[in-house]
Amino acid sequence: MMRCHVTGVGLWGPGLPGWPAAVEMLRGQAPWVHADAARPAAAALPPAERRRATQATRVAVTVAGEAIAAAGADPSSMPSVFASSASNPDIIDEMCAMLATGRHDLSPTRFHNSVHNSPAGYLGIAVGSRQPSTSLGAFDSSAAAALLDAALQVSLDGRPVTLVSCDLPYPGPLGTVRPVLGTWGVALVLDGAAHAPDDARLTLRYGAHRPATTLDDARLEQARLDNPTARLLPILRALACREDADVDLDFGPQATLTVTVRHG
Amino acid sequence: MKRRSIPLAVTAHTATAAAGAGRGALLQALRDGRSGLRPCRFAPFGEVHAVDTWTGDIDGLEAPLPEPWQAFDCRNNRLAYAAIRRDGVLDAARAAVDRHGAWRVAVVAGTSTSGLLEAEGAYRRAVDGRLPQSFRYDKTLNVQSLAELLAALTGARGPAYAVSTACSSGSKVFAAAERLVAGGLADAVLVAGVDSQCLTTLHGFRSLELLSPRPCRPFDRDRDGISLGEGAGFALLERREAAPGAAIVLAGSGESSDAHHMSAPHPEGLGAELAMRDALDAAGLEPGDIGYVNLHGTASRANDLAEGLAVHRVFGDAVPSSSTKGWTGHALGAAGMLEAVIAMLALEHDFLPGTLNLADPDPACRARVLTEGVERRVDRVLSNSFGFGGTNSSLVFARADVAAGR
Numbered sequence: 001m002m003r004c005h006v007t008g009v010g011l012w013g014p015g016l017p018g019w020p021a022a023v024e025m026l027r028g029q030a031p032w033v034h035a036d037a038a039r040p041a042a043a044a045l046p047p048a049e050r051r052r053a054t055q056a057t058r059v060a061v062t063v064a065g066e067a068i069a070a071a072g073a074d075p076s077s078m079p080s081v082f083a084s085s086a087s088n089p090d091i092i093d094e095m096c097a098m099l100a101t102g103r104h105d106l107s108p109t110r111f112h113n114s115v116h117n118s119p120a121g122y123l124g125i126a127v128g129s130r131q132p133s134t135s136l137g138a139f140d141s142s143a144a145a146a147l148l149d150a151a152l153q154v155s156l157d158g159r160p161v162t163l164v165s166c167d168l169p170y171p172g173p174l175g176t177v178r179p180v181l182g183t184w185g186v187a188l189v190l191d192g193a194a195h196a197p198d199d200a201r202l203t204l205r206y207g208a209h210r211p212a213t214t215l216d217d218a219r220l221e222q223a224r225l226d227n228p229t230a231r232l233l234p235i236l237r238a239l240a241c242r243e244d245a246d247v248d249l250d251f252g253p254q255a256t257l258t259v260t261v262r263h264g
Numbered sequence: 265m266k267r268r269s270i271p272l273a274v275t276a277h278t279a280t281a282a283a284g285a286g287r288g289a290l291l292q293a294l295r296d297g298r299s300g301l302r303p304c305r306f307a308p309f310g311e312v313h314a315v316d317t318w319t320g321d322i323d324g325l326e327a328p329l330p331e332p333w334q335a336f337d338c339r340n341n342r343l344a345y346a347a348i349r350r351d352g353v354l355d356a357a358r359a360a361v362d363r364h365g366a367w368r369v370a371v372v373a374g375t376s377t378s379g380l381l382e383a384e385g386a387y388r389r390a391v392d393g394r395l396p397q398s399f400r401y402d403k404t405l406n407v408q409s410l411a412e413l414l415a416a417l418t419g420a421r422g423p424a425y426a427v428s429t430a431c432s433s434g435s436k437v438f439a440a441a442e443r444l445v446a447g448g449l450a451d452a453v454l455v456a457g458v459d460s461q462c463l464t465t466l467h468g469f470r471s472l473e474l475l476s477p478r479p480c481r482p483f484d485r486d487r488d489g490i491s492l493g494e495g496a497g498f499a500l501l502e503r504r505e506a507a508p509g510a511a512i513v514l515a516g517s518g519e520s521s522d523a524h525h526m527s528a529p530h531p532e533g534l535g536a537e538l539a540m541r542d543a544l545d546a547a548g549l550e551p552g553d554i555g556y557v558n559l560h561g562t563a564s565r566a567n568d569l570a571e572g573l574a575v576h577r578v579f580g581d582a583v584p585s586s587s588t589k590g591w592t593g594h595a596l597g598a599a600g601m602l603e604a605v606i607a608m609l610a611l612e613h614d615f616l617p618g619t620l621n622l623a624d625p626d627p628a629c630r631a632r633v634l635t636e637g638v639e640r641r642v643d644r645v646l647s648n649s650f651g652f653g654g655t656n657s658s659l660v661f662a663r664a665d666v667a668a669g670r
Contacts, residue, residue: 095464100387104467111468112527112652116407116428121653124521130535132519134436137407138425145425152447157267173390177401206423206449254421
């Protein structure tokens with residue numbers, strides 16, 4: 001069993017350009033308008049890197065920045081755990097399509113941006129952190145795997161960790177076999193101790209598969225199924241509403257990561 | 265201060281590279297100075313991609329995966345399947361599942377491109393923007409496919425996921441495994457590093473102008489780029505109490521980031537130095553306790569200089585080191601695992617490999633790099649792996665019968 005506190009949250013979703021907007025929506029205080037959100041600012045990236053950064057990187061850096069600011073943490077001293085089912089699906093589609101036509105002149109920048117950990121690499125450059133960073137993938141359970149490793153690091157090392165999960169759609173033919181909808185990014189700063197009295201406490205337990213926790217709102221539930229990062233929505237809802245919840249996340253076909261959220 | 269690691273017994277390990285399939289073959293190739301690199305003639309779809317470079321491609325991967333694993337069929341998983349059955353690793357993993365219980369055995373698999381070759385092939389056969397029905401995204405291209413296949417092969421039901429951090433993947437899996445055991449999530453972890461050739465990798469590295477037209481010459485004054493390679497390696501890690509007879513332990517691991525540039529290392533290897541020092545701290549060791557360092561040593565101008573400077577700052581002139589990529593090529597996500605196994609071969613066989621193709625060591629790199637192999641007993645070894653995005657990982661392995669640290 002692992003325990004940690006959530007001291008900061010960042011979010012980017014369809015029509016949700018930040019955690020405050022998501023909180024209002026999750027509390028039912030504002031309707032969820034599926035607008036094409038403005039481009040994520042990723043202000044922390046130096047200009048040269050921001051020019052080269054992919055959409056996934058911009059989202060990752062933006063949500064991490066929001067969570068870190070909310071936590072009042074020093075990002076240069078924090079390890080990070082990045083999760084995505086496939087972090088740069090747009091580049092993979094682009095390169096496969098190009099190669100299929102017989103063209104081999106891949107863009108060197110696009111190529112080195114295609115590695116699974118490229119958002120994490122840019123994030124490290126953005127915050128100037130030499131702390132360890134890992135990038136995980138576990139298909140639809142990527143966020144659960146990252147939560148597990150991040151919570152382990154917090155529990156074992158007694159220091160805060162930034163968790164970032166980000167997923168976006170595959171354009172082109174891969175999108176027909178791997179339908180991911182919307183662009184979602186979530187960041188959590190996890191720490192061994194609470195900073196504020198209402199910082200949520202998470203307890204994680206890994207065990208045999210149970211049905212994943214669903215959401216009552218039909219559109220939120222659909223979003224949860226349509227995007228691997230959105231699998232975190234039941235936890236986010238509990239955080240936004242300051243409610244206690246026991247959330248079962250799928251961890252592969254045979255297992256469940258149960259996350260209990262407690263306030264106060 | 266870096267947390268002390270829990271030392272983990274290595275109860276099974278294997279590696280398959282162009283230079284040799286399995287530990288015995290690999291050791292013989294290292295002793296004989298016999299490289300697995302050949303001029304590139306990669307032809308997965310019929311036409312030959314004769315890029316002006318040498319690569320360590322692995323032969324004999326034509327047969328599809330047998331049932332019930334057919335859905336996972338792709339070059340990467342064929343390589344994994346062939347490799348894990350060598351040196352008794354699959355058997356040992358299944359025995360660990362029996363011994364500890366399936367829920368207590370985890371799988372952490374490192375790969376950078378997974379089944380990308382399969383997706384490249386599917387795009388070539390796409391009709392009206394649709395891929396062939398036979399293409400199984402989740403069991404081939406998706407980075408998780410290797411972890412899922414390994415869990416299914418072994419019966420493991422503990423946490424199973426992929427680490428994909430470019431060229432440090434196959435090394436970082438060891439640190440992830442240590443966290444799972446130290447945190448009480450697992451009693452045994454099967455760690456893997458598997459990567460295979462694909463057009464994206466070949467033409468991508470070519471476009472970055474990182475490929476040498478000759479077999480790579482790590483740490484040579486005239487080095488001019490890398491040689492790509494394929495590889496698959498595995499290790500089974502268990503709590504020491506559960507494996508009192510194990511000969512080798514993972515004594516510690518260290519990880520860091522460069523926070524410098526996406527495709528060039530920090531020029532002085534500051535991140536590399538951090539990872540090495542953290543690995544030593546985690547193992548409770550001093551630099552002088554290490555008998556051999558297996559370098560990342562890709563033979564790129566930038567890596568070898570940065571790594572050499574960092575290794576010299578940590579280890580000075582005393583500790584011999586070498587890069588073995590002249591034998592295997594740079595197997596990307598598998599490199600960290602291949603080289604962990606090679607570092608363990610040094611411990612097991614009292615043999616420190618040299619650096620193939622190194623004729624004129626670059627004095628600017630400073631580190632003490634072996635050109636020839638040396639017969640010598642050492643008690644502890646360190647292995648480096650660094651990747652795009654400035655990700656650094658160092659591992660320390662030690663003889664189990666020597667005190668692992670203070």
